[in-house]
Amino acid sequence: MSDRLREYLSIGVMLALVGFFYMQTPSEVKHGGSIFPNALMGALAFLTLLKVAVDLLFPKSRAAKQDVDQATKDNRKRFWFILASIIVYVLLVEYIGFYVSSFVFFFGLTVAVQYEPRTPRGLAIRLASVTGFMLFLWILFTKVLLAQLPKGMFF
Amino acid sequence: MKKFALPISFALLLAAAAVVWAKGPGGYPNAPITLVVCYSAGAATDFQARIVSMPAGNDKYFGEPIVIVNKAGAGGMTGWNWMVDRAGKDGLTMTAYNLPHLVAQALVQKPKFTVESFEPLANWGTDPAVLVVATDSPFKTVDDLVKFAKANPKKLTMNGAGLYVGHHIATLQLQKTAKIEVTYVPEQGAADAIASLYSKTVMAGFTNLADAYRAPDRLRVLAIADLKRHEYLPDVATLKELGYDIDNSSVNFRGFALPASVPQDIIEYAAKTVEAMFKDPMVVSKMKESGSPLNVMSREEVKKLFAQQKAVLTELLLTDKK
């Protein structure tokens, strides 16, 4: 991604964010509840315009950064997998319970994407350490702080 | 025989434990109880709720601790909305109600709850609104204040701990009976409101009796918005005595409530337990020491109070708006 392209994309994102909030503006808010957000949106729109002006006056370089190496490319698949599993994990916490889903997420993810070869000994150590970590969280939150973490179906 | 001694005593212990645990209907409560306080940590409601829920872990009461979770915002609506939306039907999630806030908000604003969404359990405290000014204020009496407001419509600024809380309702009542117009400044909490009085930002205000009682050298209490004088401030006259027809509908009541969707037997059991807990000697002494007025009321009395407040406030707020 070249510097110039990144700046253009930034302008796009700024416009999108302001526009989105502008469309969400409630129709009727009394007691001055709309003064502050409207003023903010005005300021944000001004900053966006300013950004456009600055980028036209002082354009950034168009040179693209050097190509990424093979290892980084290979890692991309892992990255998307990790991102997807975090999202799935967060969405499932409510339904299958915090401790179960966290355990599965932690153990499953780390085993699935690890670079090192999977040895039985390594897996056993991993299993033990994940269990220990969950136990620590359980003692701290459920026993000491008495927090009610999502229960879900199992535990 | 000897080799059975251990298993037998163990079984007895388990049975005893089971009896203790199964005090409430269906073994309720079988886990720590969460109390949702709709104000921030350290606010008056939060502080008092922490005191009165202290003995909950005692076997005499619930046998399970009460854990306080703060969901502050919008004068309490954030938390109560959440209660209606998300709290379970197992009775393990209670909330602390604040009257008249809860009733007034249910009537005027459009929250997800109505007055009927909650089943009160018991009341622990009452805190009447008192009319105060800073000690160096030119207003010496309520009449001074009213005279100024009559001469300068909307120029008199008065504050309180938010919109549609007891303090605001007292202000509305004062405006109505004295036929004056003032500018009401809703603050984020009682402490902020008092700070505005000190810094001369606002001229007068209604505040909690407990707060005024604790600051005798800095605040001058002009009157109290209740039916009778209060033991903490016996020299302060009620507004009624001074000739302003204001009743006790702005008095701040605090207590525990459960969502109406919780089974009836759990509500009844919890109501009895909570009421007994509020009367615990430790609670009584700590409330007194901290200058927080205690007034324990049973479920029946609070239910009556809810209905009464709803009638009074409907008249005051909904006719006022037109």
Added chain:
Amino acid sequence: MLETLSYLSFLADPYVLLVMTLGTLAGIFLGAMPGVSPTMAVALLVPMTFYMDPRTGLILLGAVYSSAVAGGGITAILINVPGAPASIATLLDGYPMAKKGRAWEALCITFWYSMIGGIVGVLAMIWFAPILANFAMNFGPAQIFWVTVFGITIISGLSGGAVIKGLFGGLFGMLLSCIGFSPMLGEPRYVFHDSLTSGIAIVPVLVGMFAIPQVLDLAENLHNLSGENRLRLMEQARAGGVRPRGTMLKIILNIRHWWKTVTCSLGIGLVKSVIPGVGANVVGLIAYDYSKRLSDNPQDWGKGEPQGVVASETANNCTVGPALIPLLTLGIPGSPTAAALLGGLLIHGLFPGPELFTKHREITLTFMAGLLAAQVFMFFGGMLISRYSQHITKVPALIMIAAVSVCAVVGSYGVQNSMDDVLIMLGLGLMTYVLLKLDFPVAPMVLGVVLGPIAEVNFLRGKLVAEAGDGMFQFFFTGGINITFIIICVLSICWGFFVEYRAYKSKKAAAEVQS
């Protein structure tokens, strides 16, 4: 003063000593947990002081309060997630230091300068309480409004050369804070998803905006941090020594070079901490920004400059003492934590005000002496915990990714027992990740979320009062404090643009020389 110090004799009581040690360790630990703020730590412990005599109880609360503020720096340095809003500025340079294998040094700085800041703050509280209390009472809605605007203008210094993007982020953060109920009437605004009904709380913002991008960043570079690469990195780190000898001495002696940063942060910490409502949350960032402007090497800040950590930690612990002044003298808690501490006083029948210094003089002075001692305890407790917690940097990246994700969920859920907060955390995290890719700085956005409600509420309060009185212009634009802050704001913004322009010029000149 001497009288106060004479109350340090309570330290001779082994029971008090034990309570204080445990309180300090618990405070650091709770402060380091993202999701448990110093306010919650104090509120949790207030009921425990029921069973203690007032002196011990208050000493415990003071110890927990001070150490929780410092403890937030540990996670900021080690995993780039601040334990509490007060430590945001710590991670700007603390985490880069840790990445370079200087985690131990950063932790030493955190606790040493937290102690210095804390002691100065407490001494100021003891000496200047009445003056500072009067000063605080000069701040009405208009003044507080301008102080928050001033907070926004420091963004230019936090944006690393992208002033417009930084300001956009800051104001956008303020707009985010508008989501939920309007502060005056409580009408819903911008609730475009069900989970936003309760608005956006500060903890999910902190966790989401810092932890999620951090996790994704590790995931992106996983190949550089795993397998053989990891072994090589470990090797490098070991060569430098994990806990090099003499680090502490070096840091203490370095005050020769850092005195400007330290004095600047102390000054800002003292002034800002008594202003009601603004509090410790942003003081670290302001001190960071101003120290950076004053320093000789502003270009190194944000890349692992130890002074960044010095500024942030000196200032945020410096607020601990003065923030209690309005509470002790007038009964007005200047910060949420002070409000929680008020409970600790009331429970023992101690009502704030002059009586505290006459009738209950002994208890009050013991509390102040205890607060002073707590700073020293905090230092030793912090060093003890750092010894073990610094090993976090050795945890493999993959494990870190999973563990931080799990902690992010539990941290954002635990504050209000609410799944909504977890969803908000994730949503904001993903958004921030994209914005970071486009070079939008994060710190201004968080600052905006913290300052937004303060600015809005004070503006609307001020508007009501002004319209009943002399009018808006009179109210907001006259008076010494108002004008002073307006001038500082304008200068601050101009300075930011000037610096950016200068940087652009020199870059262009360099390019021309090359070609």
